[in-house]
Amino acid sequence: MPAVPDSATEQARHVVRLVRETLGDPAVRAACPHGSAVLGGLRPTSDVDVLVVLDRPTTEAERRALTDALLAVSGARAYEGPARPVELSLVVHAEVRPWRYPPVCEYLYGEWLRDDFASGLTPAPAPCPDLAPLITMARAGNVSLLGPRPSELFDPVPEADLRAAIVEGVPGLLADLDGDTRNVLLTLARILTTLRTGRIRSKDEAAAALLPELPPEHRPVLAAARDQYLAGEYGSWVDGLPAARAHAEYVAGAIKRAYPA
Numbered sequence: 212m213p214a215v216p217d218s219a220t221e222q223a224r225h226v227v228r229l230v231r232e233t234l235g236d237p238a239v240r241a242a243c244p245h246g247s248a249v250l251g252g253l254r255p256t257s258d259v260d261v262l263v264v265l266d267r268p269t270t271e272a273e274r275r276a277l278t279d280a281l282l283a284v285s286g287a288r289a290y291e292g293p294a295r296p297v298e299l300s301l302v303v304h305a306e307v308r309p310w311r312y313p314p315v316c317e318y319l320y321g322e323w324l325r326d327d328f329a330s331g332l333t334p335a336p337a338p339c340p341d342l343a344p345l346i347t348m349a350r351a352g353n354v355s356l357l358g359p360r361p362s363e364l365f366d367p368v369p370e371a372d373l374r375a376a377i378v379e380g381v382p383g384l385l386a387d388l389d390g391d392t393r394n395v396l397l398t399l400a401r402i403l404t405t406l407r408t409g410r411i412r413s414k415d416e417a418a419a420a421l422l423p424e425l426p427p428e429h430r431p432v433l434a435a436a437r438d439q440y441l442a443g444e445y446g447s448w449v450d451g452l453p454a455a456r457a458h459a460e461y462v463a464g465a466i467k468r469a470y471p472a
Contacts, residue, residue: 219253219295225284226261226297227356233277240264240304241358245345249352250413255443258298258322261356262349264364265303265317268336274318275333282329286322296322300345307346308365312372313338314346343368343376348411370409377402378470381463392448392455396436399462406469415441425461432458 227242246260247253269277277299283290285297301318316339320328328334347368349361358364381402388395397414404410404417412420418437422430432454439446448455 219248219259222259222284222295222297223248223261223356226259226281226299227263229280229284230263230277230299230301231357233280234265234269234273238265238267238269239357240266241364242356243349243361243364244352244354244356245348246298247413249348249354250411251416252413253295254413254415254440256440256445258296260298260345262300262302262345262361264307264358265301268303269301269317271333271335274335277318278320278328278333281320282325285320286325288325298322300339300342302342304364307342310366310368310372312343312369312375313340314342315339316342340376340379343373344405344411347373351411373409374406374470377405378466381466385459385463388456388459389448389452392452393436393439393445396433396455396459396462397440399459399466400433403462403466403469406466421462428454429458429461 223244227239230242231239241264243262244260245262247257248260253259281297281299284294286295287293297320299318299320300316302314303317306315306317315336317336318334319339320334324332324334346361346365350365350367353360353362355361381399384395384398394414397418400421401412401414401417404412404420415437418433422433422437425433432451435446435451
């Protein structure tokens with residue numbers, strides 16, 4: 212994996228081992244990275260993003276056991292000591308090849324759901340449009356942690372489905388703006404540049420591509436978000452929220468024009 216620290220690569224492989232130990236080797240067909248690891252390299256606060264392909268569905272008991280194992284090794288509150296946050300997605304191969312939209316995600320773990328998982332919630336299979344960009348990123352990187360490469364596992368995601376999937380997430384992003392300002396601003400920039408080019412960039416690359424065309428009053432907000440991301444910082448947005456909201460509204464309007472409903 213290009214520009215990925217050894218520690219993060221080992222953490223990704225450890226996640227794959229946890230899946231194999233929990234589900235049994237015959238259930239696991241392949242595993243691959245996606246996200247920052249294949250979009251130019253991990254940044255200081257990047258998640259370790261892993262997609263595992265299964266040959267069968269999971270049981271609730273297996274999903275609970277896997278969730279408990281991930282709580283121990285993921286993020287700043289990991290029971291076994293601080294680590295990068297883990298985002299783990301499981302898909303049953305027959306649910307995504309041949310491709311259909313929206314695809315079903317068999318299991319999803321992410322640190323934004325930690326409190327729910329720690330209190331006893333167990334992830335369940337559900338339709339997941341986000342698998343469209345995830346599989347697109349995995350195919351673009353075409354790196355294997357286990358088994359065949361993504362280009363052998365997955366059909367290309369149709370452009371129409373990729374566009375629909377990324378736009379579907381915009382209302383949720385806008386709702387999260389005040390609490391996760393930096394990441395929301397960068398993700399909106401990535402959505403807009405993906406709609407225009409068909410290529411998914413890293414968050415900082417998407418911001419760099421969008422900055423020159425922004426009206427002057429909107430550039431400082433996105434530049435600050437990009438700089439914080441590259442430095443591994445979040446910073447305080449309390450005083451900057453009015454400008455961040457105005458910027459997000461402007462970019463959301465551009466997204467709507469690029470993808471009229």
